Amino acid sequence: DCGVSEKRDVASERAKGTGLAVSATVKENRPCPTPKRKRDPASTPMERFFRRSLNVTMLCKQTWCEMQAVYSLELPLVAKRELERAEVKAGASVHLARELEVHEVVPVRAVTREDRQAINLLNLLGMIPVLQAGGVVRELPVFGVLEGVYMVGVIDELHYSDRGELVLSELKTRRHSSLPREAQAKGHRLQVGLYKLLFDGLVRGFLTRDDFVEHLRLRLEQPLGAAVLQHAGKLGFQVTTLGDLLDVLLLNLRYCELPGIDVLRLEYRHQDSGLALGSQDVPFDEDLLRAELRNLLSYWTGRREPRGVDIEEAWKCGMCAYEKHCQWRGEQLQGSVTLHTDKKPK
Ligand code: SF4
Structure with a gap:
């Protein structure tokens, strides 16, 4: 359907003197979907599903069942019904409520892909000073190239511990009042590990202009839409194009002096009662994590067929x-x- 769709996204801004942030709801005019092309047997799944990037959550689904992850793209109507299940909606509303504790939400209309990406950059730009001031941020966007594929994700929460460690806290709501079994927990561990790789890559300056052109095929010289420019102006960024904004972000990341993430924490909460079920700190082994990532990506880059469950x-x-x-x-x-x-x- 070619109507205007609404999508939540986050931009934040340190509110004067309070450490609060502003977040944005993005409204976008989506073009009509491209008619399905005949399947080219030589194309990779990335090409077949018109993917220029992968979501971290998609890789987590893949650890549960790779075939299921593929079907979620091949059968979007079934996937949509899944997203509309009561427990999925309840989990999303818990996350939104937590986000609203530290962010305000403002609507920003995005017209082009470049506009949507600009909102993402503004979101991150707005959160850097909050972290520099020792504050808490929620729904922080992370992105970058891992093992040759552009990956995107959203970190639930970053805060500092009493010992000054930067802690990533990922909230998981549970229908059952128990901690998850290994089959589910391994996806959660992968998720927070990938978030750390992406965040650490950003603050170490690994992101480049070329990543946006080569992987996302974005037009950096594209002037941004009026609503996005107005929002950027309110946040204190005088820019005209996506490339301008990207330069501002890369400069900020280079000089932000933010640390990498020290602690990866999963927090489980019962969906109905809201009671805490427990938390687990996840060990981080970069070599193991990258090996697992390469194996998952080998499906997306067309080096093997998808697999179902054992x-x-x-x-x-x-x-x-x-x-x-x-x-x-x-x-x-x-x-x-x-x-x-x-x-x-x-
Ligand atoms: Fe679903 Fe089982 Fe098929 Fe995976 S292998 S998609 S879990 S039916």
Whole structure:
């Protein structure tokens, strides 16, 4: 549908003297979707799904079941129904409520891809001074190239501990009043590890202008829309094009002197009662993390076919929205064994 759609995004600004930040709701005019092209067998999944970047959350889905991650793109109507499930919506509203504790929300209309990217840069630019002042930021955008692929994500919260460590805190709401089993927890660990790689890369100055041109194919000379320019002006940035704004961001990152993330923390909370279920600090091993990332990306860059769950994890199929459509389940599992899909852990 070609109507105006609304999408939440975050920009923040240190509010005078309070350490509070301002966040933005982005309204965008989306062009009509491109008609589906005939599938080119030689194209990679990145090309086939028109992806110039990957979300960290997509890779986390992939650790649960790679076929499921692929179906979420191939069958968008089923995926949309999943997103509309009550518990998914409830989790999103908990995150929004937490964000509103430290941010105000303002609407900004984006017309082009460059506008949307500019809002993302403004979001990050606005949060740098809050972190420099020792404050708390929520919904902080992170991005950059990892293992040859442009990745994007949003960190739930960054704050400093009493010992001055920079702590990443990722909130997970749970339908059950228990901590997750390993099958789910490994995706959560991957998520916070990738956020650290992206954030540390930003503050170490690894992001370049070329990343935006080569990976995202953005036009840096493109003048930004009026609403975005007005928003940038309010935040104190006098720019005309995306390239101008990118230069401001790269300069800020080079001289911000922010530390890398010291602690990766997962916090679990019961969705209905809001009660804390526990928290876990996640060890960080960059070599292991990058090896896992390379394996996940090898599907997206066309070096191997997608895989479904192993037989030991066939219980996941019983709670999968794509079960009826799944070739993997049909071909690999159903013919040879009886699946016990009722044995699903909480
Ligand atoms: Fe993965 Fe099973 Fe769902 Fe297929 S049915 S996508 S193998 S969880």
